[in-house]
Amino acid sequence: MSSRREFLKVAAGAAAGGVASVAAAATSHGAAGATGPAAEAYGVSAPHGAYDSGSGSMMYMPGHSMIGARTNPPGAPADDQVEYREFDLSFDVAEHELLPGVKFPVFAFNGQVPGPLFRVQENDWIKVNVRNNTEEMHTIHWHGVDLIYTMDGVPMVNQDPIHPDEVFVYRFQARPMGTRFYHCHWSTPLHAMSALHGAFIIDSPNDPIRKQFPYTREYVLALEAFDINFTRKHMNELLKGMKRVNKLMADQQLTPLTHGFFQRYEHFLKAMQDGWRPPYTRGNAEVSQIRPTFFAINGKSFPATIGEHGHLKIRRGEYIRIRLISGSWFQHSMHLHGHQFWVVAEDGNVLPYFKRANTIHVAPGKTFDIIVYGDNPGFWDLHDHNELHTMNNGIYPGGMITMLEYEDMGQPPYVPSFSVNQ
C-alpha cells in the first residue's frame, strides 16, 4: 500500500554506496585541488602533473553495459604466456549463521564466511574469475600481495568496480610468500567486515619458518567483528539504492552526480557549486552507529568455534603454525593459555628474530604467524584478551574464544561442563 507520507517524504539520499566512495575520492585528490596551504607546505611534494585521475569511469560511457561482461584488465601476461592456476570466485548475498540462533545477512565470497582459503606456491601465476552475483558493486584487493597495479582492486584508482552480473578476471603472480588475505575494497567498512574477506596463503619450499619449526599441521584463523544490525540495515539501504543506480545504468542514464563519482576533483567542486550535495554533508548524512556485538573466528562465535568447526589440536612434541588474520574493525589481543609461542611472521613476512610471547595484538589489516610447541598437555583457551570481544551480544562467554586441545592427553584429570550462559 503506498503511503501518503511517501509522497511527502523525501528520499533518504543517493545510493548509500556513494557515501564512502565520495569521501574517498575527495581525500585522494584533496592535496591537488584543496584551498589552503599547498601540499608542498607540508613537505608532500608531488611532481607537477604526476597524478592524473585518468579518463573516468566506464560507468558513464555512452552505450556501455557491464551486464554479462567479462573484463580482462590489462597489465598481466596472456593466458598462453604463462601457466596460470585458475580459480573461480563469486560475490553473493548470503545468510550466515554465527552460532545456533543467530543468523544475519552478509555479502560473502562463494556464499561462505570467511571466503575460501587460497593456498598457492610463491611465484605461481594466479587467475581468479570472479562473478558478481549481487546488485551491489565490488572489487577484490589482494592484501599484502605485490602484484600488478591494475589488479590491486581499488575502485576508481586501479579499476572500475565489478558490476552486477559481470565477471572480472584478476591475474597476478603470487608473491611474496607468507600469510596474505583478500577482501572487497568497495564500500570497505561494510564489505570487508561483513563479510567479504578470506585468507590467501602463499607457500614456499624455502620457508625458513618451516625449516626451523618442522610443523606438519597449521591453522588459519580469521578474526572478525560483526554488527549484525548495522550490516542488515546498511545492506538494505545499499541494495535499495543500487536497484535504482543499476536501472539508470542499464538505461544509460547514470550520471556522476547520481552515483557520487567524478572524473576529477574539480568536477566534484563544480557540482557542489551547482547545488549538488554529497551524502556526508550535514542534513544529508545517514548517521550510523556501528557497534559490533558479535565476534568470531572463521565466521563462528564461541561455542560454535568448538567441535565440528574446528578448535585447534596438537600432540606432545609437535609444532603447529597458527596464522592470525584480522578481518575485523578492532585490535584483537589473542592470548594462548599455558604456552609461550614464537611470533615468527608479521604481515606475512618472516621476522628477523622470533619473539616468545603468550599474547599477540592483531590490529586491523594485520596478520601474524605464531608457532606453538606441544609441551604442556591440556585443554587450553585461545581467546581475545579484550574481554568485550569474548561475548555474544553482551553475554559471556562467547565471541572470540577457541581451544587448543592435546589429542594425546589421555584421560584428563578434570573435565568441566560447558554452558553458554554460565
Added chain:
Amino acid sequence: MKKTLAIAIMTLVLAAVPAAQALEIDPNVMPEVNLGGRVIATVNANRAKDAAGSRDGDEHMDFSDSSLLLGFSKYLFDSRRYGFAVIGFKIPEDGTDLKDDIYFHELHAGVGGASWEAKLGRSRLGNALISFPTLREEDLLAYTHVGNGSSNAEAEEYQLFGNVIAGNWWFTKALSVDAGITGRTVTDVAGARTSGDQLNGAYLGLAYDLPESIKVGRGVRYAGLRFDTQEAQEIDAMLPKDRMNALIGALVVNLSGNPESTWVLDLQAIMNHGASVTDLASEAARARAKATSVATSIRYGYRPALQTHWQVALTLAWKDYRDFSDATAWAIVPSLAYRLGSGVDFLAQYRYSDYDSTLAAALDRKSEQMVWLGLQFALDATFNETVGERKSILNLEHNMLDIGPMGGGH
C-alpha cells in the same frame, strides 16, 4: 473498622496491580524505538458558493493532521517472531467536534512472524486501500474512504480510525490476505461520541503489494480488493441500526521506469451498497447512502541524483449517490511538495469541488475552492535498531529472516 478494612483491601489491590500488568520485563532487552510523525501547518483560503449562488469565504490557520507516533518492537527470543506496540496522537481539525482534543489514533499492540502479523487496539479501520497524494488524508475523505455510518460527527478521526482486531497472512512475499474485526466510533445525532469500544464491523481483503523500494521499473506495484462490512448503529429514528457492505478495489502503477523522474498512477474505486436513507443532509446519512466513488491521481517526482527535489500531483475524485438523482460530486486537486531539506517541505494545494443540485441543497454548497500554503516538518527516526523490516529487500528478494512490523512508528 470497615473503612480501615476497605483501605487495607484497596492497598493490597493497588500493590498487586503492577504484578498483574506484565509478567517479567528484562530491562536489558531494549526495544527498537521508532519515532515518526510530522507537524503540518498551512494557511487555508476558502471560497464557496451555496445552493442559491451566494458566495462566502474565509481564511484560517490549520495544524490538523499533525501527528506523533512512537513505535516499539522487539524480537521474541529469536528473529523468527516479534512483538510491537504503537502509540500515536493527532491534532484534530479546528471547527470539528474534537477540536480541543488530542486524539490517540494509534494505540495498539501486536505480534508477528515470517508470514503473519496480528494486532489489537486502535488503528486504521481498513476502509481504504491506498493513500492519495493530497496534503492531508481528509482532503478528499468522502471519495477515498468507506464512511462511518455510526458517526454524525465532522471529525475525520472517527472516519479513519477505530478499534481493530486485525491480521495479515502472506502467501508469498508480495501476495497477502488481510482480515479484521472493526469497531467504528458511535456518536449521537449531534456528533458527540457515545461509544468507542464496540466491535461493529469487519473486513477481508487480498492484495498484491511490492513496495516502491523494490519496484523500480514500469508496472503494477499494488493491486488490492477488500470487502468491508459494518453494522451502523442507531443515531436517531431517521438513522436506525442498519447493515452496510462495501467493496473497495485499488491499483498503483509505475508509469515511468526512470527512478530520477517518477510517474505513478493511483486508482481506487469504492462500491458502497450502504443502507437506505431519506436524505443526504447529515454526515451519517451520506456515509450510509448507496454510492459509487472513484479517485485517481497521477504524480510526478523530480529526483535528480536520486534525491527528491519536488513532486507534483493531480488528483481527481468523483462520487455518485445512486439512490438520488442529481447527487454527484467531483473534485480536482493539484498539489505540490517542494523539498527544502530532508524532511522539511514547502506545501501548496488547490481544490475545486462541485456538487450537483440535490447534493448542493443538502450541503448548502454548490461549489467550493480551497487553497493551502504551508510547511511541514516530517520525521522518521529509529533508535536501537535491532528489528528487521518486513518490506526490506533482504526479506522480499533474498528470503531472509529480516522481518519486523509492517507499520511500527514509521
